[in-house]
Amino acid sequence: xxxxxxxxxxxxxxxxxxxxxxxxxxxxxxxxxxxxxxxxxxxxxxxxxxxxxxxxxxxxxxxxxxxxxxxxxxxxxxxxxxxxxxxxxxxxxxxxxxxxxxxxxxxxxxxxxxxxxxxxxxxxxxxxxxxxxxxxxxxxxxxxxxxx
Amino acid sequence: xxxxxxxxxxxxxxxxxxxxxxxxxxxxxxxxxxxxxxxxxxxxxxxxxxxxxxxxxxxxxxxxxxxxxxxxxxxxxxxxxxxxxxxxxxxxxxxxxxxxxxxxxxxxxxxxxxxxxxxxxxxxxxxxxxxxxxxxxxxxxxxxxxxx
DNA sequence: CTTGACCTTCCCATGATGGGAAGCACTACC
DNA sequence: GGTAGTGCTTCCCATCATGGGAAGGTCAAG
Numbered sequence: 001x002x003x004x005x006x007x008x009x010x011x012x013x014x015x016x017x018x019x020x021x022x023x024x025x026x027x028x029x030x031x032x033x034x035x036x037x038x039x040x041x042x043x044x045x046x047x048x049x050x051x052x053x054x055x056x057x058x059x060x061x062x063x064x065x066x067x068x069x070x071x072x073x074x075x076x077x078x079x080x081x082x083x084x085x086x087x088x089x090x091x092x093x094x095x096x097x098x099x100x101x102x103x104x105x106x107x108x109x110x111x112x113x114x115x116x117x118x119x120x121x122x123x124x125x126x127x128x129x130x131x132x133x134x135x136x137x138x139x140x141x142x143x144x145x146x147x148x
Numbered sequence: 149x150x151x152x153x154x155x156x157x158x159x160x161x162x163x164x165x166x167x168x169x170x171x172x173x174x175x176x177x178x179x180x181x182x183x184x185x186x187x188x189x190x191x192x193x194x195x196x197x198x199x200x201x202x203x204x205x206x207x208x209x210x211x212x213x214x215x216x217x218x219x220x221x222x223x224x225x226x227x228x229x230x231x232x233x234x235x236x237x238x239x240x241x242x243x244x245x246x247x248x249x250x251x252x253x254x255x256x257x258x259x260x261x262x263x264x265x266x267x268x269x270x271x272x273x274x275x276x277x278x279x280x281x282x283x284x285x286x287x288x289x290x291x292x293x294x295x296x
Numbered sequence: 297c298t299t300g301a302c303c304t305t306c307c308c309a310t311g312a313t314g315g316g317a318a319g320c321a322c323t324a325c326c
Numbered sequence: 327g328g329t330a331g332t333g334c335t336t337c338c339c340a341t342c343a344t345g346g347g348a349a350g351g352t353c354a355a356g
Contacts, residue, residue: 052274081262114229126200
């Protein structure tokens with residue numbers, strides 16, 4: 001199986017498959033005589049594993065660890081769970097940051113006429129909101145949230 | 149006021165102030181004889197505006213538009229509100245993607261013993277989850293969500 | 297043998313941010 | 327008037343995961 005077919009079978013672009021190989025997330029693919037990468041069913045299995053983990057938001061580093069644990073038949077499920085829980089916590093943090101933003105924005109937008117008149121509470125807020133001293137907790141004010 | 153003081157007054161790093169100038173988000177600062185950037189109160193006001201918008205998750209491109217509207221005394225508040233609503237919609241999409249991820253992950257984690265035993269439903273799912281055909285709607289399955 | 301689809305490597309771009317080096321300017325102190 | 331220390335300048339590089347595209351080799355069908 002060439003890389004195009006592997007891509008279709010796994011849902012990962014050929015570009016990314018090469019990249020994952022380059023950074024060591026997956027082992028270098030076997031090569032045909034013409035130096036084409038070839039993939040066996042087990043390789044596709046691995047790629048699908050990666051696809052699933054990636055879709056659940058895991059980073060490449062986390063996926064490296066997860067793949068290692070997957071291949072370690074003597075792994076402790078606690079190690080896997082710990083990574084998952086840490087990732088959930090990270091996602092929860094991002095969600096909280098987003099929720100705080102949308103709460104503030106919805107409030108500002110609801111007070112804005114949104115017509116041809118120039119008065120706009122949104123711009124007024126941006127112009128006059130007091131500078132943040134520091135992030136106290138999750139509120140309508142926070143530093144550059146790690147959401148992008 | 150030099151860039152360091154402007155940074156402290158606005159909450160934006162000196163690095164980012166220079167970057168914002170470079171990409172044209174803000175006008176080139178006035179320079180002292182020694183070519184030091186100098187900032188007046190109005191400049192700080194603009195930087196604080198940017199800080200606020202940035203903290204609410206707006207992109208540089210959106211901030212460019214918002215700054216233009218801010219300076220346009222004949223603006224229509226509807227134009228500002230439209231940008232805000234679009235951004236809220238974008239944030240909601242990210243939040244939904246995150247929520248779908250955490251829902252799936254919490255479910256998998258709750259079924260994982262998380263002890264020294266190797267059996268792990270999380271890895272089992274990653275290894276065997278059917279490949280996604282395409283994103284149907286917001287569910288536990290979705291493509292590479294735009295959350296990072 | 298040509299056409300077209302596929303593969304290869306290599307370089308560049310994204311967005312917003314930080315790190316760090318080399319060199320010049322300013323301030324405070326002796 | 328030196329000198330130490332801080333601050334400013336520009337320039338280059340890195341992040342993270344991904345895509346775009348060029349130049350060139352390979353393969354299968356007609």
